[in-house]
Amino acid sequence: MSNKSKNDTAPVQEFEYKAEMKQLLDLIVHSLYTHPEIYLRELISNASDALSKVRFNSLTDQDIIDRDAELAIRISIDPKELSVVIEDSGVGMTEEELIANLGTVAKSGTLGFMQALKEQQKELDGNLIGQFGVGFYSVFMVTDEVTVETRSALPGSDAYRWRSSGQGTYTIEKIEKAERGTKISFTLKEASKEFAEEYRVEQIVKKYSNFVDFPIYLGEKQLNSITALWQRPKSELKDEEVNEFYKFIANDYQDPLDYLPISVEGMVTFKALLFLPKEAPPEMLYRQGDLENRGPQLYVKKVLIQQECRDLLPEYLRFISGVVDTEDLSLNVSREVVQSSPVLAKIRQILTTKILGWFETLAAEQPDKFKTFYKAFGPIIKIGLNTDFTNRDKLIELLRFESTKTGVDEYVSLKAYSERMGDDQKEIYYHSGSSRAQLLAHPNLEYFQNQGIEVLLLSDPVDVFVIPSIHEYDKKPLKSIEKADIDFSKQKKESENEKDKPLAANLLKPVLKLFRETLGEGIEDVIESHRLVSSPVTLVSGKDGLDSQMEKMMKMMQSDMPAGKKILEVNTSHPIIRNLAGMIMADEKNPLIRTAMKQLYEGALLLEGGLDSTTAFLSRMNELIEAATLSR
């Protein structure tokens, strides 16, 4: 490469991409095979953003370069030379912006997301790229070298040429460029020559970019139809069109799950078109529910003011995307004014109510859709319970749980539970743990299963922070089964079989006493159980203790938290316990008794995920097997 540009004496400067950027480019160039056509969507979308920005800036800045220029995107192609040029009259970039925007990865964590995705689906789909804020680089799917010539709209700006082959370095040089805006040019790889064909370009623009707010020209011909969908009455919206619009604004490759047109006139006036995605956005999956920087687009009188307006929705609803367009803000509002505007607060309040009503209708009328929604966004909605107290009751109605009476992936609401519970049942029971299988295997559930009492199975980690705070539903207290307050003895059926009868008090007492001696300080008490049916022992929380799942979560956050003491309940009808009573009568000193008792206790701990070391447990197990095999 020459060290001087042709008609200028300014030197060509070479820059090296940051390490993360190199890896990212490598991923894009070598792993993205499907949908190379989306490169055009991405470049048009960037041009459209640049045009929105300049339209917005020109409202307040009189001195902007080419203030009266037409706001448009122009594409030119040459099928013989395989060359493509995409030009916009948008804000352009200063030299610093060029370096910052096209030399680094803007969103932190992007590389991680993409690598994780690659591992998951082996072949990275080009369709996904827009979600990661790296859309520009998708051009390297179809070319080996790109030239970007740009001049910022800021008064007195110079123009620059950026050039890169996407392989570690890029160059920047100062050039002459009369108009503001950005021109991107490149030669297509042989394999991508279709993108220099007129019909193909037209097809792609129609498919992905029909909703761009500015005219897109191919030669003299305008390819897109500019329509503000959200301004149309509901009856004039066609699903197909609305779905395409969603994919365009949300950078999603799938249709939305559902959409909601809103038109409000009164204290505030606005129109909105909101979308519920089918799947959670990547940052929700990879950054644990972080929707900090999301939000619908804010338009004022059809002019885009903010791409992602966080203040339009409470955080727990920011997975919803779409457009909100109001007449009640002035066009030249600044971001700070938007944030504190009472108009926006009012819109947010109305949107929140409408959205929760929307979910309610989905639950009632389209249960399958609601289920898909709940599976993807249930955990986020639950967070709303602890942050949006005005809407708490509505959010509680939206909650769904698996239970001992539902199948896998089937849900029951608190309402349905409370309607079908027996007359003499006074409380709503839940059992929390890490998975459905683990929950169902737990001895504490035996009594409830035996009596046919429904128990909610909570396996979402968020549950323990949210559900106990509900306290009661329809005047029925919510209770962890560990702390259930029922008189177990009253309902227990008298057993016919002599062998299944509980131990007589004189035999039981020494068993409990020896258990207490053996387990010592680690345990609050050892008592006779009335809830167990087929297991010998179980652990329950002490009177003032936390539910064990709750305790586990708290410990994860605060590792030095002392473990609460538990009560060991002993099933006095169980053969093991009866045998132990017999062994005590014969010889209280028999070491096997203590070994067995420790083993029973640690087995119960293991089941709860509370056994810190398994070494002693295993060596004791071998000791017991040895004893058992010896006596045969």
Ligand code: ADP
């Ligand atoms: P994203 O658009 O998601 O931010 P890109 O990699 O596509 O990610 O673009 C990076 C940045 O480069 C954009 O945010 C924008 O600031 C700048 N940029 C890209 N194309 C243009 C353009 N045509 N005009 C002005 N700025 C642009």
